[in-house]
Amino acid sequence: MDSYATIFENNKKWVEKKLSEDKDFFKKLNKNQQPDFLYIGCSDSRVTAEELMGLGPGEVFVHRNIGNVINTLDMSSTAVIQYAVEHLQVKHIIVCGHYNCGGVKSAMTAKDYGLLNPWLRTIRDVYRLHQEELDAITTEKQKYRRLVELNVQEQCINVIKMACVQESYLEHKYPIVHGWVFDLKSGKLIDLDINFEKILKDIQKIYNLTGTDWFKYH
Numbered sequence: 001m002d003s004y005a006t007i008f009e010n011n012k013k014w015v016e017k018k019l020s021e022d023k024d025f026f027k028k029l030n031k032n033q034q035p036d037f038l039y040i041g042c043s044d045s046r047v048t049a050e051e052l053m054g055l056g057p058g059e060v061f062v063h064r065n066i067g068n069v070i071n072t073l074d075m076s077s078t079a080v081i082q083y084a085v086e087h088l089q090v091k092h093i094i095v096c097g098h099y100n101c102g103g104v105k106s107a108m109t110a111k112d113y114g115l116l117n118p119w120l121r122t123i124r125d126v127y128r129l130h131q132e133e134l135d136a137i138t139t140e141k142q143k144y145r146r147l148v149e150l151n152v153q154e155q156c157i158n159v160i161k162m163a164c165v166q167e168s169y170l171e172h173k174y175p176i177v178h179g180w181v182f183d184l185k186s187g188k189l190i191d192l193d194i195n196f197e198k199i200l201k202d203i204q205k206i207y208n209l210t211g212t213d214w215f216k217y218h
């Protein structure tokens with residue numbers, strides 16, 4: 001049986017398994033979703049969303065693209081964030097990158113990638129912002145790993161630049177934005193300990209879209 005045909009077989013088994021664990025599983029699933037998390041990750045087939053977090057259907061709202069990039073002109077990712085914040089009222093937004101990311105590697109390569117050029121440009125911009133630190137790293141492997149981490153950090157900042165995130169945080173104290181890296185070699189998630197409050201404070205002068213001093217009242 002080819003890999004395509006096995007999918008429907010797998011689905012049948014999955015339904016049976018879920019029903020044997022909880023006969024109302026799909027009844028519950030059919031109700032409204034109320035996830036606490038928005039996960040923004042890479043499209044890479046080796047980096048799943050729910051599975052690596054040990055979460056199931058209904059528990060995480062997901063957006064994935066090449067290199068886990070948040071670009072202000074990309075309607076898809078910004079619409080996902082706005083919906084997750086305003087309608088689902090997620091408590092946490094996670095940007096998750098991964099070592100060995102083909103998108104990040106391509107952004108480090110002097111080559112014309114056609115349609116992918118404007119997409120990868122956002123990652124090349126991350127390199128430029130941190131050029132001094134990256135150029136001081138002597139091995140290509142370490143430089144590559146560090147760019148993966150810095151890309152996550154900068155995409156977290158891009159999330160925080162959005163008005164809906166700022167306004168919700170001012171009113172409710174959520175969502176909190178987190179930056180993670182998934183290590184394919186060990187399967188472990190690494191929390192980059194992004195200092196959300198500090199980033200908010202630092203970018204306030206330029207990117208405050210709320211008309212309010214965020215820290216005057218907190």
Ligand SMILES: [Zn+2]
Nearest residue numbers: 042044101102
């Ligand atoms: Zn990737």
